[in-house]
Amino acid sequence: MNFYPEFEVVRNDSRCIRCRVCERQCANEVHWYDEDGKIMLSDESKCVNCQRCVTLCPTRALKIVKSDCRLRENANYSDQTIKEIYRQAETGGVLLSSMGNPNPLPVYWDKILINASQVTNPPIDPLREPMETRVFLGKKPDHITRNEDGSLDTKLAPQLSLSMPVMFSAMSYGSISYNAHASLARAASALGIYYNTGEGGLHEDFYKYGKNTIVQVASGRFGVHKDYLEAGAAIEIKMGQGAKPGIGGHLPGTKAVGDVSKTRMIPEGSDAISPAPHHDIYSIEDLRQLVYSLKEATEYRLPVIVTVAAVHNIAAIASGIARSGADIIAIDGFRGGTGAAPTRIRDNVGIPIELALAAVDKRLRDEGIRNNVSIICGGSVRSAADVVKAIALGADACYIATAACLAMGCHLCRSCHTGKCNWGIATQRPDLVKRLNPDIGSQRLINLMDAWRHEIKELMGGMGINSIEALRGNRLMLRGVGLTEKELEILGISHAGE
């Protein structure tokens, strides 16, 4: 079935100088030069609206617009639904997508507002007064004892120390490029935070960033060996992912090339398919076995994180994880990004992170086991305000990935699964990878985090709070707008005006 393209390339011919930059820059081969007519032409059917050509056109001759060519209006069958049915009728295949759920489901962050001090309990000026953004992730003791000289007698469980409550979440080498990983690793190291290998193993060049690296163990166990486990500052067991709860991962063979296949320890060109379950985990007891096996393998030096997708019974699941010996729980909401996911799964499975986070924090507090674990919140944390709201809802820290990709140049074209990322992030094509300069990529990540750190301090100062610790779980600082009684109850916050 031949559709009218989703996007139209609009070229202002009077401005176009035929430099052919757009032709050279487009991995999707949208643009070409017609020698006979001495004119630039476009095949719009290949355009994914990544905006590379628009950004680099020296004369601003280009714009990409959404086509207004529509099938007859139908409130039940949208254009997209009809086209997806045509496509599946043609191919018989599962539809694939990338990045997070783009559908207009409620974003609770935007329905929550933050308090500010007025008159009494005055605000704190973060430029003039100390403000603590450092956090420690890991099991906390119920009480501590000190020796006579004041030194700590209690033996603390291993902790991750973060200069601010934000980290870069799991993106595997393979799903993203070498230069994207280099940017994340360097930025995490400079910022005193952590980045996460995802399930693709750790390239030998990045072992030097080990003390700022979280190494992941997923169901496929790609790239997992003793040196890998020992190289990181923490080990993460990936049980689920917000963008595709209940299913495994799939890196197409076309991306498993060169160092990617070597790092994953799989043959070049073979699909890397992680099974949906870990085949040795069917209960919390089984999970406990793996948690302690990993602790044993690393002499109990490293905290173990268990990451799960936000699903319906997340509070009960988290309670089990907190009892499994894990030090940290990471919850990934349904808007979380991905390099590739079946569209139906991405758009219909899971629950919003805000509700999941509040439910987990409450359950662990009610059961008296909140100090057994730290909580990381991920899955569409878009700004410093989202971070502050997440901390007030009970998180110890947040994971970001889509925002980190945006900082490195991503334009959210949602085409990562094609391997032709024009911005050098979600690709293994050498000519595309080199478009992302790790010096620039890491500096932009550092800038973003510095900006967020300032904003977090300002927001906290406005509330009269001077540390993340004092903000954590402080729901009195939040109010809901336009939420139902049930939503407010789950979030554990009052409505604005109350």
Ligand code: SF4
């Ligand atoms: S990049 Fe701009 S100026 Fe150069 S050929 Fe393309 S449209 Fe014309």
Ligand code: SF4
């Ligand atoms: S990483 Fe690249 S391919 Fe993926 S959404 Fe961003 S710009 Fe598009």
